[in-house]
Amino acid sequence: MGVCAEIGAKSRYAAGVPIDTDTKLGTRLARRLKLQHLRVIAAIADKGSLLQAAAALRLTQPAITRSLHEIEIIIGGRLFQRHKRGVLATDLGERLVFTAQRVLAELCACESAIQSVLGEDNLVLSLGALPAAAVGIVPGVIARLQAQSAKVQVRIVQGQTDELLAALATADLDLVVGRLYVPETPDQFERTALYEDIVTVLARADHPAFGESGPLESRLRHYPVALPARTPFAAEEIDEFVQRFELRQSVYLESNSIPLIRELLLTSDAVTIVPRMMFAGDLMRGALREIIALKARGGRPCGIIRRRDSSLSVAAARFAEAMRAHLVGLSASTDPGGPEPNPAG
Helix, strand or coil: CHHHHHHHHHHHHHCCCCCCHHHCHHHHHHHHCCHHHHHHHHHHHHHCCHHHHHHHCCCCHHHHHHHHHHHHHHHCCCCEEEECCEEEECHHHHHHHHHHHHHHHHHHHHHHHHHHHHCHHHEEEEEEECHHHHHHCHHHHHHHHHHHCCCEEEEEEECCHHHHHHHHHCCCCCEEEEECCCCCCCCCEEEEEEEECCEEEEEECCCHHHHCCCCHHHHHCCCCEEEECCCCCCHHHHHHHHHHCCCHHHEEEEECCHHHHHHHHHHCCCEEEEEHHHHHHHHHHCCEEEEEEECCCCCCEEEEEEECCCCCCHHHHHHHHHHHHHHHHHHHHHCCCCCCCCCCC
């Protein structure tokens, strides 16, 4: 409301209507409120918690608490009421939350309009990617995008779902790609499923396990097992497989470094149990091979997440097109180890 009032005030001034800008609340807010203040307000309202909002904005909790205190001094009243489970916006806070969300959305729309005016050589894409998609899907999509269209500058943020969705809500990101988790309550995002990922057992293409006969469990127990650090994505399936084939004694490494696990696979007799698309590029090139795929109960849909209240920028739309094309090629080249693409998505 304040910023909108300021815009209206400038219009009336331009039309020759005298106004006292020093006494207008909109003018005071426009002078003192910063864009980061609006991001903080939007993040707190979206997460319902100062701690979670701080994580989403990559700030410390003391920093976001100080920022909220600054905003409340500027506004002149309490914006959020603390309770056991977090915070809720006051009546005053709801007004500012609405304004913050609207301003951030308008800036996003403005950026898209600016891109269209600047033309094909100035496209910019801010992309959020979950870990498996970041290392397995995104590099191939970017390569296809750069080969098929004019230059697109891509900024990639890798993270977990909560923090990426918070950045998407405030228009810091244009798209998020990766696993599509069903929200507990309806939200402002549109989720488009493009493929299903599954957990698989991988080894290098010339691994001795491929030339051996006999039960799979006896073959796998001969080799060291390197596992990704536990994540919600595949923890259940990985644990179930390890227990079923009694591989716990064979696990000698657990790491959140995918490059480390990849190097071990390519240079040793190690095997791994991971979401298949985490190593999609190596499967496509034939550097790694699938020993066995583990069908997940109910499937694990993956794809694109976007805001419902705004259209895709030119750069985001082209990325989505390139991702669909890449998944079709990936499925064909890694069959039976590729994803199941969803052309209707």
